Amino acid sequence: MHDDDSPAARWEQRTEIPLFLASLIFMAAYATRVLAVNLPSFWQNLCGFTLLAVWLLGFADYAVRWRLSGQGLRFVPTHVLHTVVVILPLLRPLRIVPLYDVIQRRRGQPRLSLYARVIAYAGLSTVLLGFSGALAVYQQERGAPGANMRTFGDAVWWAAETLSTVGYGDITPVTFLGRVIAIGMMAGGLALLGAVTGSFSSWVMQTFTREGDEPRPPGNTPGA
Incomplete structure (x- = not known):
């Protein structure tokens, strides 16, 4: 910083x-x-x-x-x-990550919690990465011998499969550069999914821990 x-x-x-x-x-x-x-x-x-x-x-x-x-x-x-x-x-477009902090510093407004920021950033990054990856792979795959990615809609569907780690295998890249892009998207999908699930799990655990530590009002203690 x-x-x-x-x-x-x-x-x-x-x-x-x-x-x-x-x-x-x-x-x-x-x-x-x-x-x-x-x-x-x-x-x-x-x-x-x-x-x-x-x-x-x-x-x-x-x-x-x-x-x-x-x-x-x-x-x-x-x-x-x-x-x-x-x-x-x-x-x-992933510059949206530091952009939020810049805007908040200019306006002097309170920031979102860390967990909310990570989830929001990861969600937007997933959309941007998916669209970028679909464009890049479609450019390499269209017209290639043996390619089954014939339309941009196929590329978007493949990107959604890849980033969500589902991987049906109905559409796969056949070119060298297409497969290199696919490897990068797989790694990015795992990282983003881990960031979202990890942040959400931490937020849930923190919430339940905080509620468990709050003092109970008189008369509501167990066994009373």
Whole structure:
């Protein structure tokens, strides 16, 4: 965590919302290139330029954060989310995680409890990861020899199966890159599922423990 008056904290508060909006533009441009098969070349090129521009913007932001942190190489393992979204631009909408904290600091409002934040973040991250993964796999699988993922709807269904760890096996990627993406989504699905179930279990245990420790009113003790 940065001090509120540090250059790194000020940079984060000024750039987090614009970068999140840029990440949504990146997602829209990529989805357009993948799903709009008959898109005129002008719009295809415009989407490609948008993807490149947002990607470079992300690298520039990462470099500035690295410089302002003063941590050197330690910045990479201590800022895993920023590192991941720079390497994998499709995951840029996951900036919603630090975005909430930035907004709360600006407004001075009380934050949600830790458990509620983890569940909300994990739920939104699952939707974003599923949509991104469906787009990426569909781009690799459509038209590939032996592929049974013929429509984007098939890709969405496959993503839901994968992230929920159900895995019916009715639709499977056959290309190398498709399977690499599938491995990443399996790992992400397990991590998100573990975060939600672990946080919910901890919240339930804390609630029951707190209720059990509350003093009983006179006359309601067992055996009275």
